[in-house]
Amino acid sequence: MTNSDIGKTTLLLSTLIFTVLVSSAADNPPHVTVYGTATTSVAIDQMDWKIRISNKKPSLEEVAKSHSSTVQSVLDFLMENELPEHCIQTSGMEFGEHFVSSKLKGRVRDGYQASSSIKFKVTDLSKYQDLWSGISRMENVSLNGITYDNSKRIKHQNETRKKALLAAKEKAETLAITLDSEIGKPLFIEEERFGYSRNNFNNVYATNEQAVINDAFAPGQIPITVQIKVSFLLVTK
Incomplete structure (x- = not known):
């Protein structure tokens, strides 16, 4: 490589390094x-309530009838407390076999169970006491949670x-x-x-x-x- 080629290479490298530095400064x-x-x-x-309803009976027909009755009782109670219908949401009914454990027979079917949930929104906070008290007295009904918003x-x-x-x-x-x-x-x-x-x-x-x-x-x-x-x-x- 001649001195001329070395000079050209050095100039090219210097230009490249300078370009990289300028680019880096521009990027950062x-x-x-x-x-x-x-x-x-x-x-x-406002309060968002979630209620779980669960019934157990010997037959599917009995548990379906019992569960529907419980759900209707809850809905009637909510309407009596003047909750708007659009603030109440009911899930579909779920069915399943109910099992118990036995030392002699192991896991044994013990009838059927049905469950569903009801969610409702309350904007009148003064109803808290009446709602809590009423729901707590209902059979097969559990209050899963209250969320404030x-x-x-x-x-x-x-x-x-x-x-x-x-x-x-x-x-x-x-x-x-x-x-x-x-x-x-x-x-x-x-x-x-x-x-x-x-x-x-x-x-x-x-x-x-x-x-x-x-x-x-x-x-x-x-x-x-x-x-x-x-x-x-x-x-x-």
Whole structure:
């Protein structure tokens, strides 16, 4: 290789390295990345209830009749408490064999069972006491859970996202000013964490045998928490 060829090769490599450095700087400009977190507490204004109905009888015909009667009793009770029909949802009836364990015979069929569930929404929280008390006295009925919610939850979630984003922007501006710089356009925005506690009370069991009623029922509030990750371009003054 001649000196001329070596010179051309060196020039080509230098140009290539410079191009890579320029490209890298363009792809990764000076920036500041921050997290913004906001929490909004909203009042509970509705409850979602889930009831499980289960019957057991010697024959399919008997269990179907008994189960239908129990379901109708629950629906009548809900209507007596002035719950709108559109707030009540009933699942289909499920049938199955019922087995018991025996030391002598092992697993033995002991009739048939039928089950279904009823979900309903309550917007009048003052009905809590009457509903709980009435359901607890019904045979073959169990209360699987009560979930508290806010009817304008989506609106509150979006407002909390805005607050989190503004908090992130304010934090980035504070950091940039400390470095005698300012923030430019956002490079990316990500929602890192979203939290919404609906105050679930699951597996609460209530039957006609025993019922523990909380006279001092106070639904309180639900916290909505959003965390946003944002990266802003860092501009030197």
